[in-house]
Amino acid sequence: MTKASNDKTNKINARNVALEIITSIFKDKAYTNIAIDKYFKNHNDISKIDRAFITRIVEGTVEHVITIDYIINKFSKTKTNKMKKIILYILRLSVYQINYMDKVPVSAVCNEAVKLAKKRKLGNLSGFVNGVLRNIARNIDSIQYPNENDEPVEYLSIMYSFPMWIVELWLKHYDYETVKEMCINSNKTVKTNIRCNLTKTNPEELMKQLQDSNVDVEKGKLLDYALKISNYNNIRGLEAFNQGKFTVQDESSMLVAQLANPNKDMLVIDVCAAPGGKTTHFAEKMNNAGSVVSRDIYPKKLQLIAENVKRLQLNNVDIKEYNALEIDSSMIEKADIVIADVPCSGLGIIRKKPDIKYNVERKDINDLIDIQRNILKVVCKYVKTGGILMYSTCTVNPEENIKNVNWFTDNFPFELVDFEDNLPDTINNNKKGYIQLLPGFYDTDGFFIAKLRRIGN
Numbered sequence: 001m002t003k004a005s006n007d008k009t010n011k012i013n014a015r016n017v018a019l020e021i022i023t024s025i026f027k028d029k030a031y032t033n034i035a036i037d038k039y040f041k042n043h044n045d046i047s048k049i050d051r052a053f054i055t056r057i058v059e060g061t062v063e064h065v066i067t068i069d070y071i072i073n074k075f076s077k078t079k080t081n082k083m084k085k086i087i088l089y090i091l092r093l094s095v096y097q098i099n100y101m102d103k104v105p106v107s108a109v110c111n112e113a114v115k116l117a118k119k120r121k122l123g124n125l126s127g128f129v130n131g132v133l134r135n136i137a138r139n140i141d142s143i144q145y146p147n148e149n150d151e152p153v154e155y156l157s158i159m160y161s162f163p164m165w166i167v168e169l170w171l172k173h174y175d176y177e178t179v180k181e182m183c184i185n186s187n188k189t190v191k192t193n194i195r196c197n198l199t200k201t202n203p204e205e206l207m208k209q210l211q212d213s214n215v216d217v218e219k220g221k222l223l224d225y226a227l228k229i230s231n232y233n234n235i236r237g238l239e240a241f242n243q244g245k246f247t248v249q250d251e252s253s254m255l256v257a258q259l260a261n262p263n264k265d266m267l268v269i270d271v272c273a274a275p276g277g278k279t280t281h282f283a284e285k286m287n288n289a290g291s292v293v294s295r296d297i298y299p300k301k302l303q304l305i306a307e308n309v310k311r312l313q314l315n316n317v318d319i320k321e322y323n324a325l326e327i328d329s330s331m332i333e334k335a336d337i338v339i340a341d342v343p344c345s346g347l348g349i350i351r352k353k354p355d356i357k358y359n360v361e362r363k364d365i366n367d368l369i370d371i372q373r374n375i376l377k378v379v380c381k382y383v384k385t386g387g388i389l390m391y392s393t394c395t396v397n398p399e400e401n402i403k404n405v406n407w408f409t410d411n412f413p414f415e416l417v418d419f420e421d422n423l424p425d426t427i428n429n430n431k432k433g434y435i436q437l438l439p440g441f442y443d444t445d446g447f448f449i450a451k452l453r454r455i456g457n
């Protein structure tokens with residue numbers, strides 16, 4: 001058991017906080033990371049150890065909720081879809097602790113769950129909560145799960161907490177073992193990836209500065225200007241962050257600028273740019289020269305780009321609200337590089353945003369594909385002959401990735417371009433001009449990138 005959950009003198013009740021956050025996620029559909037950040041921002045006196053305990057329970061419960069509900073339904077006569085919501089949430093976070101947290105004694109979990117029910121004026125149901133949880137705890141090692149050979153889809157869905165449609169979609173395109181690994185990796189917690197701002201510092205200096213602030217730092221797996229950090233409270237509290245020496249960005253996403261390899265005389269247009277990860281990477285690679293036109297449809301999100309550009313002290317970025325579906329005639333055939341990092345299903349970044357598993361639906365995919373193709377149709381017109389179009393998504397759904405690229409090269413005067421030696425040696429890729437990274441396989445998110453050259457009018 002953690003010190004936080006045992007400490008009687010501690011003013012906050014960590015499980016009560018976890019229940020509050022979980023309620024905002026399941027009931028009000030808040031994003032997990034945003035709900036956690038928001039709570040801690042408004043309660044900045046919570047100790048590091050309590051934060052860690054609360055974060056673990058909240059993230060873990062969301063990540064494993066399909067498995068957890070399966071377990072609850074095995075032992076409760078009232079099924080999860082018929083339960084009072086708050087009782088369901090108390091059971092969920094308690095089952096998470098019983099099934100996934102070794103050091104938390106079952107008696108503490110049950111007693112605290114009963115207290116939570118009473119605190120929410122549901123004392124009449126505290127016996128039910130106690131009974132279900134104690135029954136689960138007694139039988140946790142003998143639960144019958146779907147059989148892997150007979151029911152592979154159900155097995156992956158229940159064991160790794162994935163909606164069946166995602167498992168089915170992945171199995172359509174990848175073999176069983178690969179899909180299983182994608183599910184496992186998508187449930188792993190990851191360190192924060194950061195990109196060193198080479199216009200202001202170098203990776204060694206940055207590493208040292210972060211270590212001096214007691215942050216744990218290791219080198220990236222793919223790029224020498226990438227680092228992985230952990231053991232910090234709040235990124236905004238780090239001196240190096242406020243000095244603009246790094247940006248939070250997954251290494252997979254860094255590969256877009258790495259593979260495009262822009263130079264300082266170029267005009268680059270980033271048509272779906274917020275919060276500015278790729279915009280600022282291109283601007284850094286161009287060493288504060290040339291021009292990066294950075295656009296997004298949502299004015300609020302443009303503020304995020306502006307904050308990042310200011311913090312990183314870049315002065316070659318021009319930020320504008322613009323709908324990528326509408327043609328801007330002033331830009332036709334002007335760009336050396338267009339970045340189309342389009343909205344997508346996000347199935348490659350579930351390890352960072354577990355809510356995606358439950359919030360995206362099968363029926364959304366076709367609409368997304370339409371938007372992606374319509375954006376491509378418009379923004380490809382900005383590319384000069386001989387210029388480059390970088391198409392990318394953070395998904396592992398080939399329908400949004402290579403199939404869109406094939407449709408695009410069939411209908412527009414573009415061809416896939418070899419990555420030459422810009423792709424890190426550590427990556428095995430036998431595809432010309434495109435790469436599909438799968439979640440966790442190189443310790444990155446699942447990500448797709450295609451590099452296309454305009455070859456005519």
Ligand SMILES: C[S@@+](CC[C@H](N)C(=O)[O-])C[C@H]1O[C@@H](n2cnc3c(N)ncnc32)[C@H](O)[C@@H]1O
Pocket residue numbers: 253271272273274275276277278279295296297298301322323324325341342343344
């Ligand atoms: C995958 S995110 C971009 C991430 C960004 N490139 C980065 O590296 O930080 C996709 C972005 O597309 C924007 N978007 C969606 N529809 C758009 C449209 N029609 N025109 C312009 N931007 C759009 C969204 O607001 C979102 O910020």
